[in-house]
Amino acid sequence: MTTTPAVPIHGREHVVGLAEELPPGHRIIAPIGRHGVGVYNIAGRLHAIANYCPHEGGPLCLGRTRGVTQARPEAPGGAVEVRDGEFVYCPWHQWGFEIATGEPVVEPGVSVPVYAVRIDDGKIIVTA
Ligand code: FES
Numbered sequence: 539m540t541t542t543p544a545v546p547i548h549g550r551e552h553v554v555g556l557a558e559e560l561p562p563g564h565r566i567i568a569p570i571g572r573h574g575v576g577v578y579n580i581a582g583r584l585h586a587i588a589n590y591c592p593h594e595g596g597p598l599c600l601g602r603t604r605g606v607t608q609a610r611p612e613a614p615g616g617a618v619e620v621r622d623g624e625f626v627y628c629p630w631h632q633w634g635f636e637i638a639t640g641e642p643v644v645e646p647g648v649s650v651p652v653y654a655v656r657i658d659d660g661k662i663i664v665t666a
Pocket of ligand 1: 591
């Protein structure tokens with residue numbers, strides 16, 4: 539399991555659980571700040587994203603994870619879904635965001651904060 543050193547590190551460190559309790563394809567919502575932070579294990583990489591949708595404040599991390607639709611004229615229906623599990627879709631109105639970066643699927647310029655995650659002695663630590 540790897541962590542996310544590319545994300546700028548600022549804020550306090552929070553121990554949010556044990557690495558062994560977060561297998562690939564799973565997430566936890568850590569009680570950090572007012573709305574919480576979703577911590578995801580995507581194919582062995584940990585990512586942390588604010589549990590707050592910039593559209594109307596929905597609980598983003600309670601939404602479904604899946605990929606994004608990409609146009610492929612040769613495919614049945616002209617499109618395929620790629621990068622399965624790398625995006626979260628808000629349960630209120632389905633706005634989607636890339637979990638690793640917080641960047642939106644559709645609405646440009648409306649991103650979600652992401653946070654650094656690391657593992658120390660088997661503990662998952664989020665800096666937020
Ligand atoms: S509040 Fe998240 S899409 Fe509307």
